[in-house]
Amino acid sequence: MSTSKPNMSDLGQSLYAMAEQLIALENRLKELEKGKTEVAFGTMLEKGGVHGPFKTDVTLAYNKVLTNIGGAYDSSTGVFTAPVAGVYYFTFFYHAGLEHASKLMLFKNSEMIVMTSDQKSRSDPVDTGGNAVVLQLQQADKVYVRMPINNHVWAADHTTFSGFLLS
Template identity: 55%
Template structure:
């Protein structure tokens, strides 16, 4: 409205100037205040236009700023909402992490306990294995002993033999191994009736006896030998008034396998031979 009035005044001023034409000086001199006023109004109108333009720009910018502010507020709310969600999730995650750490600690504790129990079990197992080995060794030794005992029980060595015949044996010019040809018992077949020699089949302790019957007119001297070593003997002097003599001896011998035992008669000595007197016997007492 102010702008319109200003334009009307400017128009009237222009018309007045045109009508007087040559009387400008007069008009100016007549209305000096009006012209100054009109000039001021014109300047103010220009300023007003500029101000209105700037105002419109400012209002436009203000609207844009308000729109941007609204959008910023909306984005801020969304960001705050997201932040709250993130904080909530973070708290949940931290809680889960704490639970996991607690569970991990419990698991580690259980693991340590399990490892300790495992070590104890392994130690006990080693002790048990050692005891088992000792037991197995003892069992094996016992089994071997049982087998040895059974073997010893199965090994039977018993023999008895007589000179045989029905006449004097001797005297001879040299020492002679007596051969007891009449075999009474020969369990284990360790006695050889062809040579008169007993050969030990297994190591052990053996019991031997030898007896003789003889007339008094010759000396009697018999020796029990082990591998050429004289062990025990029977000795009876000759006698013309004693027509018959009997003698005997016995001994325990520890023999190794293949040791030999036999009876030898001294030179110029004699015994009576038949199936009932003058015998040689032996048996295995215990196996070693």
């Protein structure tokens, strides 16, 4: 019975080839992880009781930040700035009373995209509204909610703005 010794040169080449494959897989995994950005925010307009009416249009600065993964929402300005290009989902809701009309508009950069509103009414003591939209954004695009002149909402846990990156 003859026993042959393994060829050390062949083993070395096999190990070298496997190491190269492993390095290539690790590099590919790092590339995929770089493209994986997590972005999500959830806010509410908490301070101030009745918010409005104002003598000019205002961007609502939702001052209670519940979640701000990725840090793209600025509570001092009320503006979300897309950290990466992608498809995003946004939603906003309000609660208000009958003293004044209620209207909120969601903007992408300076373009109004969707809105929600209710007219002043003596027979309807409470107003609520909301809307949602999916938007294709480029990096640095800005999304925010504005309230037009002579409108109001209640600054409470019913008036919210949130969004997240879908893909």
